[in-house]
Amino acid sequence: MNVSPTSIAKGSFFEHLSPLKQKHFIDLFTPHGNLVMTVTRSGHPNIQSYASSVVSSKEGITTKQFTPNDKFEKINVHSGIKPFHAGLLISFINELKEKDPKIKVPELSLEELAVLSASHSGTRIHRTHVRSALEKVGLNESYMTCGGRYPSDEESRNRLIKADIIPSKTPIIYDQCSGHHACQGILSKLMDKPLENYWKPNDTVQEWLLQELKKCSNDDDIKIIPYDNCNIPTFNLSLGTFANLYSKFVSEPQFKLIIEAMTKHPFLVGSETSLDSCLMNITSGNLIAKLGAEGLVIVINKKEESCLVLKEWGGNGGYRDRITIQTLREIGWLNHGQAATLSRLPNFKLEDEKHNVKYEFNKPLFR
Numbered sequence: 357m358n359v360s361p362t363s364i365a366k367g368s369f370f371e372h373l374s375p376l377k378q379k380h381f382i383d384l385f386t387p388h389g390n391l392v393m394t395v396t397r398s399g400h401p402n403i404q405s406y407a408s409s410v411v412s413s414k415e416g417i418t419t420k421q422f423t424p425n426d427k428f429e430k431i432n433v434h435s436g437i438k439p440f441h442a443g444l445l446i447s448f449i450n451e452l453k454e455k456d457p458k459i460k461v462p463e464l465s466l467e468e469l470a471v472l473s474a475s476h477s478g479t480r481i482h483r484t485h486v487r488s489a490l491e492k493v494g495l496n497e498s499y500m501t502c503g504g505r506y507p508s509d510e511e512s513r514n515r516l517i518k519a520d521i522i523p524s525k526t527p528i529i530y531d532q533c534s535g536h537h538a539c540q541g542i543l544s545k546l547m548d549k550p551l552e553n554y555w556k557p558n559d560t561v562q563e564w565l566l567q568e569l570k571k572c573s574n575d576d577d578i579k580i581i582p583y584d585n586c587n588i589p590t591f592n593l594s595l596g597t598f599a600n601l602y603s604k605f606v607s608e609p610q611f612k613l614i615i616e617a618m619t620k621h622p623f624l625v626g627s628e629t630s631l632d633s634c635l636m637n638i639t640s641g642n643l644i645a646k647l648g649a650e651g652l653v654i655v656i657n658k659k660e661e662s663c664l665v666l667k668e669w670g671g672n673g674g675y676r677d678r679i680t681i682q683t684l685r686e687i688g689w690l691n692h693g694q695a696a697t698l699s700r701l702p703n704f705k706l707e708d709e710k711h712n713v714k715y716e717f718n719k720p721l722f723r
Contacts, residue, residue: 388429388669390422392679392721398712405675407651407668409683409721412599414607414661420687420722427596431667432581434590436648437569438536439473439614440601444568445539447610448546462492462542469617470624471535475647477627478507478530485624486534493545500537501555502586503528508627533586540565540588557582557589566591573601585649595665598654602663605644605656615658618644629703631677635684638694643684651676657689664689675715677704682717 389408394401410427411420418427446469449461464472468489476482490496505523506513507530516526528534537555544554544561553559557580566580575597584590605611618625619641626633632645635655644656651668653676666683668676681704685695698704706715 389426389667390718390721390723392422392718393675393682394716394718395675396714396716402713405668405670405672405679407666407676407679408595409664409666410595410599411662411664411687412596412603414603416600416603418596418599419662420664422722427594427599429595429667430592431595431598431652432584432590432592432650433598434584434648434650434652435475435533435536436598436646436652436654436665437591438475438539439605439611439618439644439646440569440572441536441539441565442469442473442617443605443608443611443614444565445472445543446613447568448543450610452546461546462489464489464492466613466617467621467624468492469614470621472539473614473618473646474535474625475532475630476535476624477509477630478512478532479509479627480512482509482535482624483529486529486538489535490538490541493542495538495541495545495551497527497529497534497538499541499551499554500528500531500534501588502531502533502537505531508532531586533588537586537588555583555588562589569593569601572604573597595667599663599665602654602656602665603661605663606658606661615644618646619658629701631680631698631704634698634701634704635690638697639690643689647673647676653677653680655680655684655689674703678706678715679717679721683721686719686721 389406391404392407393405395403408426408429409422410418413419421427452459452461467485471482471485472489503526506516506526540554540561541551544551547560549560554561569591570576570578575593579592580589581592582589619636622633622636630647632647635643635645642658644658646654650671653666655664666680668679681695681698684690699706
């Protein structure tokens with residue numbers, strides 16, 4: 357349904373709205389992006405999925421889009437920003453060492469850096485590495501503001517349920533964002549700032565992260581948004597800016613350790629069933645991927661030094677994952693065998709024979 361002021365009947369309530377509210381109304385009912393996938397049930401169209409996608413080169417040039425306006429679409433970055441923040445932590449630690457070579461700073465392992473970049477599933481190994489990173493600066497998870505939900509790992513979740521622990525009482529360390537909160541807590545400790553304020557939008561840590569993001573992206577229009585789903589701020593910026601930011605990920609020295617951590621330990625970044633971990637594993641680390649909430653994904657091609665950012669506007673992770681695999685196949689970042697292998701996994705199947713559901717793509721996706 358596309359809505360415009362001229363398509364509203366004269367005398368309707370729409371005419372009495374302010375221009376700003378009219379714009380909000382039009383935005384609400386006008387699909388963003390491009391119709392890329394139709395979900396059929398018993399051969400009949402059931403759901404249509406719209407998405408926007410941008411591919412950016414290391415020079416910051418947009419090389420592909422689903423539609424001409426995709427690079428201007430504004431998004432909240434959610435968990436897609438986690439690897440970048442982990443890289444900024446490394447950069448801050450290196451600056452401290454340059455100023456004072458004798459200063460004691462944490463030497464974080466690759467496994468610890470992987471979980472600081474992660475939306476993890478809450479397994480024992482995830483929790484162990486988050487805690488060990490915190491211990492290196494004398495912290496534990498008690499300060500964190502995330503929590504209140506079960507982990508996605510079935511074994512860990514069932515253990516909590518058997519112990520009669522309800523979601524709101526689940527220990528913070530199990531939360532999928534505990535690594536990100538550890539990253540920001542370590543930054544706060546190294547900056548010698550009050551730990552109880554790290555989650556506040558006007559705190560030194562959040563302001564520093566915002567300014568670094570603006571500096572690295574050359575975009576002063578980035579906004580800090582309180583709050584994300586895990587109770588810390590997120591950032592609002594355009595798809596084009598986000599793709600440009602991560603297209604430089606491979607060539608910037610401070611991110612090399614993060615790339616090594618994520619590609620050597622892909623399942624610490626997510627889980628054995630999450631698309632980002634599966635992409636890094638099946639391509640032997642040539643693709644570096646990170647999922648974000650509400651239908652977001654970033655994929656960096658290490659060899660080409662390019663980045664794809666994709667947003668499924670319905671916020672459906674299952675649709676996002678299937679569209680992403682098809683998109684990567686179309687641009688040659690996955691070969692036929694890799695795409696076929698992924699599409700046979702339960703989370704990414706293109707056909708559900710039991711319920712007679714099929715996922716059908718518009719071809720080509722890029723116009």
